[in-house]
Amino acid sequence: MKPLTLAEVQALPAVIPLLTAARALGLSRNTAYRLVQRDEFPCRVIKVGDTYRVPTIGLLVLIGADRVNVRSAFGSSA
Secondary structure, X not given: OOOOOHHHHHOOOOEEEHXXXXXXXXXXXXXXXXXXXXXXXXXXXXXXXXXXXXXXXXXXXXXXXXXXXXXXXXXXXX
C-alpha cells in the first residue's frame, strides 16, 4: 500500500476510515487493527458501529503539519 502525501492527506474529508489513516502513516492493515485493539494507534480513533474512523485533523497534527497547513485544510478555527 503506497503512503499518502501531505497534500493528499489535507484533501481528505474531516473523518476518514482507519485504513486510509494507516496508509497515510505507512502502516499495514494488520498493524493498524492490532494497534487499535491495543489502544495504541498513534492518533484518536472513533468506533462507529463495527467500523473505525480517524479525525483527519489528528492525523495532520501527528504527521507534523504546521498550523498554516492545518488551517488551510480545515478553516481558520483549527
